[in-house]
Amino acid sequence: MDSRLLRLFQQGTAAIALFVLPAGLASADGHNAHIAIENPAELSKEEAVAHYRSLNRRMARGYAAAQLDLILNYQSWPLFNDAPYISATHGQRFVNSYANRMAHNYGTLQEGEELPMGSVLAKDSMTVTDEGHIHPGAMFIMEKLAKGTSPDTADWRYIMVLPDGSVFGDTMGGRADAVAYCHVCHEQMAERDYTFYVPEEYQAGN
Numbered sequence: 473m474d475s476r477l478l479r480l481f482q483q484g485t486a487a488i489a490l491f492v493l494p495a496g497l498a499s500a501d502g503h504n505a506h507i508a509i510e511n512p513a514e515l516s517k518e519e520a521v522a523h524y525r526s527l528n529r530r531m532a533r534g535y536a537a538a539q540l541d542l543i544l545n546y547q548s549w550p551l552f553n554d555a556p557y558i559s560a561t562h563g564q565r566f567v568n569s570y571a572n573r574m575a576h577n578y579g580t581l582q583e584g585e586e587l588p589m590g591s592v593l594a595k596d597s598m599t600v601t602d603e604g605h606i607h608p609g610a611m612f613i614m615e616k617l618a619k620g621t622s623p624d625t626a627d628w629r630y631i632m633v634l635p636d637g638s639v640f641g642d643t644m645g646g647r648a649d650a651v652a653y654c655h656v657c658h659e660q661m662a663e664r665d666y667t668f669y670v671p672e673e674y675q676a677g678n
């Protein structure tokens with residue numbers, strides 16, 4: 473990473489969102505996973521849903537190469553947003569928010585409540601540029617571990633999987649350092665068990 477990029481990186485996601493990459497680099501995805509793509513397209517909910525439908529099987533096949541049992545068939549889990557929405561904090565990608573059955577109280581968490589052990593939250597992503605290029609993006613995963621397993625992260629495990637199924641980092645496995653920043657940001661939401669949930673205008677009412 474050159475020093476200018478590094479400086480922007482350190483200034484936080486707002487600055488990163490302003491940093492424009494050449495369109496050709498958008499597919500380099502993942503490797504610069506928190507650097508925004510060029511000009512994310514403005515899509516209606518219907519358009520975002522249609523793009524996702526054209527890509528979701530390919531995305532699932534890509535992530536499946538990671539052979540992580542915890543996200544097996546994640547697209548059949550309850551979906552908490554009514555259309556893919558732009559996540560400024562996950563690299564200006566269009567994201568979805570899935571939660572497995574164990575995470576039954578993800579949508580209704582009250583202050584101080586926690587998700588049960590075995591809860592898995594899976595956020596897949598795609599990039600859509602205003603030139604109409606659509607690419608699968610990274611998958612962001614949180615898993616609630618048994619009490620005491622990871623005291624530094626309130627027993628949350630964070631994993632990022634690249635579109636080709638390679639694991640960018642896993643706080644309980646390889647390249648843990650590469651994903652240590654996940655919890656640092658999610659800590660803002662400690663009173664909601666470290667989850668941000670879905671922006672109001674996209675909540676599906678699950």
Ligand code: HEC
Binds near residue numbers: 613667
């Ligand atoms: C700069 C802050 C920030 C960082 C860094 C960050 N997240 Fe998030 N995360 C959010 C916000 C905000 C949301 C909810 C809104 C959205 O989707 O953008 C979210 C949502 C999620 C969700 C859905 C569960 C929830 O919180 O409701 C998962 C899963 C997730 N992030 C995983 C990750 C992983 C894995 C990483 C690291 C690779 C990561 N996040 C890094 C801010 C962050």
